[in-house]
Amino acid sequence: MKKYTYTEKKDTRSGFGAGMAELGKSHPNVMALCADLVASLKLDAFIKENPDRFVQCGIAEANMIGVAAGLAIAGYVPYATTFANFGSGRVYDQIRQSVAYSGANVKIAVSHAGLTLGEDGATHQILEDLAMMRSMPEMTVINPCDYNQTKAATIALADHVGPAYLRFGRPVMPVFTDPNQEFVIGKAWMVNEGKDVTIVATGHLVWEAIQAGELLEQEGIDAEIINIHTIKPLDEEAILKSVEKTRCVVTAEEHQLNGGLGDAVCQLLSRKRPTPVEMVGVDNSFGESGTPAQLMEKYGLNAAAIVEKVKQVISRK
Amino acid sequence: MKLEELKSTATQVRRDIVRMVHGCQSGHPGGSLGCTDLVTALYFHEMKIDESKGADGYLNFSREAKGEDLFFLSNGHISPLFYSVLARRGYFDIKEMSTFRKINSRLQGHPATHEHLPGIRVASGSLGQGLSVANGAAYAKKLRKEDNVVYVLMGDGEQQEGQIWEAVQFAPHYKLDNLVAIVDWNKQQIDGSTDKVMNNRDLKAKYEAFGWLTVDLLDGNDMQQVLDALAAAKAMLGKGQPVVILMKTEMGAGVDFMMHTHKWHGTAPNDEQLATALAQLPETLGDY
Numbered sequence: 181m182k183k184y185t186y187t188e189k190k191d192t193r194s195g196f197g198a199g200m201a202e203l204g205k206s207h208p209n210v211m212a213l214c215a216d217l218v219a220s221l222k223l224d225a226f227i228k229e230n231p232d233r234f235v236q237c238g239i240a241e242a243n244m245i246g247v248a249a250g251l252a253i254a255g256y257v258p259y260a261t262t263f264a265n266f267g268s269g270r271v272y273d274q275i276r277q278s279v280a281y282s283g284a285n286v287k288i289a290v291s292h293a294g295l296t297l298g299e300d301g302a303t304h305q306i307l308e309d310l311a312m313m314r315s316m317p318e319m320t321v322i323n324p325c326d327y328n329q330t331k332a333a334t335i336a337l338a339d340h341v342g343p344a345y346l347r348f349g350r351p352v353m354p355v356f357t358d359p360n361q362e363f364v365i366g367k368a369w370m371v372n373e374g375k376d377v378t379i380v381a382t383g384h385l386v387w388e389a390i391q392a393g394e395l396l397e398q399e400g401i402d403a404e405i406i407n408i409h410t411i412k413p414l415d416e417e418a419i420l421k422s423v424e425k426t427r428c429v430v431t432a433e434e435h436q437l438n439g440g441l442g443d444a445v446c447q448l449l450s451r452k453r454p455t456p457v458e459m460v461g462v463d464n465s466f467g468e469s470g471t472p473a474q475l476m477e478k479y480g481l482n483a484a485a486i487v488e489k490v491k492q493v494i495s496r497k
Numbered sequence: 498m499k500l501e502e503l504k505s506t507a508t509q510v511r512r513d514i515v516r517m518v519h520g521c522q523s524g525h526p527g528g529s530l531g532c533t534d535l536v537t538a539l540y541f542h543e544m545k546i547d548e549s550k551g552a553d554g555y556l557n558f559s560r561e562a563k564g565e566d567l568f569f570l571s572n573g574h575i576s577p578l579f580y581s582v583l584a585r586r587g588y589f590d591i592k593e594m595s596t597f598r599k600i601n602s603r604l605q606g607h608p609a610t611h612e613h614l615p616g617i618r619v620a621s622g623s624l625g626q627g628l629s630v631a632n633g634a635a636y637a638k639k640l641r642k643e644d645n646v647v648y649v650l651m652g653d654g655e656q657q658e659g660q661i662w663e664a665v666q667f668a669p670h671y672k673l674d675n676l677v678a679i680v681d682w683n684k685q686q687i688d689g690s691t692d693k694v695m696n697n698r699d700l701k702a703k704y705e706a707f708g709w710l711t712v713d714l715l716d717g718n719d720m721q722q723v724l725d726a727l728a729a730a731k732a733m734l735g736k737g738q739p740v741v742i743l744m745k746t747e748m749g750a751g752v753d754f755m756m757h758t759h760k761w762h763g764t765a766p767n768d769e770q771l772a773t774a775l776a777q778l779p780e781t782l783g784d785y
């Protein structure tokens with residue numbers, strides 16, 4: 181098992197903020213919009229350096245999406261930002277018609293996705309957004325795994341022409357990816373090569389998958405770990421190639437089992453190479469208040485849950 | 498364009514609308530006919546657009562519209578009007594109107610950019626979104642210090658959408674004094690009169706309370722009054738506030754049996770009704 185260590189913990193949303201600060205310098209057409217959550221989205225640096233390219237929209241997300249579409253039509257590259265809950269389900273139709281169907285080059289960049297939002301509870305813990313955005317034609321969907329990857333994804337999206345949904349989160353997490361990584365949209369990252377099982381993970385679950393890989397190694401199980409940061413378009417080649425070798429898969433995501441990464445992987449495998457799959461995710465349930473770690477344990481979204489699913493899926497080979 | 502020319506152009510546009518809707522037995526003639534005079538006046542008289550033409554003889558169309566005035570149609574169901582005006586203005590072949598709402602057409606049921614029809618900048622039809630998009634475009638014009646006007650047309654039933662009021666509070670906050678919104682105040686919607694379905698009450702007072710300047714257009718089916726209202730709105734721009742034209746129209750204007758009712762909101766005429774309608778709308782520019 182390849183060794184991954186970290187020296188600090190940071191939130192992925194701060195990676196977004198750092199990426200925006202760089203784009204402020206390098207991309208004169210990039211704009212930021214926000215619906216009264218500037219501090220939560222870590223936009224302070226961008227706004228300080230580029231006050232003219234920031235549009236405070238107030239608590240009016242539907243209008244914000246439309247304003248972003250209008251700016252995009254005029255040639256700007258707007259990043260419309262809020263919490264994931266308010267940037268997906270609340271404005272689904274606005275994104276569908278004014279952005280995706282209209283081919284508007286808008287980036288929906290959203291924080292506080294999933295259970296790890298924590299104490300605010302289920303009203304804010306969106307666990308269905310990947311399903312909504314995955315099903316929308318023309319939409320690119322990205323869910324990076326740590327600070328560095330989120331920063332790299334934020335920067336890469338500015339040169340990607342087309343609508344995109346960039347999802348990140350609130351809590352501090354280990355920073356374990358390369359700060360100078362090249363982020364290629366749609367290209368999976370091979371975290372660890374192995375031969376007994378393929379663990380396909382996205383977002384905060386990638387670090388958990390690495391922890392699971394170390395636990396499994398102690399039990400003599402050699403896990404291949406793939407980070408799918410781009411949920412759509414899915415890197416089918418990377419997954420199929422891995423499965424040729426391991427012949428079983430566990431998916432892991434901070435999302436409903438319905439409609440997320442696991443579903444995407446199952447769809448791919450059932451069409452192209454039927455393979456046993458077990459899925460780690462939230463099983464048809466809303467979340468609740470609690471600390472991120474408590475919630476991830478209660479809802480079965482941690483390293484221990486991945487280890488258990490790995491054993492199950494290997495027994496089905 | 499002179500008044501008489503504008504009037505005869507509007508008559509041809511009305512013929513186009515009725516023929517298009519009849520041709521596919523589907524679509525929305527009522528609101529299209531009601532807004533014909535306004536959209537004709539915008540494209541043939543008021544708006545500054547790029548007049549250059551491509552090798553195919555049609556107007557060059559840039560989605561970004563740098564240096565141009567631009568128009569968004571928020572109540573996208575009156576698409577036959579939009580398509581007729583765009584074709585007659587020279588963006589594409591008038592013959593293409595015969596494909597309206599048919600399979601493999603660029604003239605979708607509601608306006609779309611997806612098939613790359615020149616003249617369309619955003620999809621519309623799901624109501625309430627156009628003013629927000631116009632806000633973004635107007636904001637961009639100000640950011641670029643472009644001296645152009647952004648127009649957006651909405652329905653009055655559409656004013657029932659919550660997003661409209663998010664957008665209505667945005668424009669004055671950012672002093673978008675390069676934005677002219679027009680509300681087609683025909684007092685009709687699918688299920689009946691707006692007063693009965695969901696009373697809009699005093700739209701003028703509401704827009705004023707949000708910080709807009711208002712222009713009353715008492716008869717939006719009188720071309721001279723339309724021109725006067727557009728001129729009045731333009732004169733109010735540049736003063737730190739957006740402008741809304743509250744435009745009273747008659748749904749179905751120009752075809753007697755389609756007027757004074759909401760029943761022709763989304764109904765196509767049969768052969769006999771088409772003949773009756775066309776008899777009231779003499780061909781002025783040649784049918785497609």
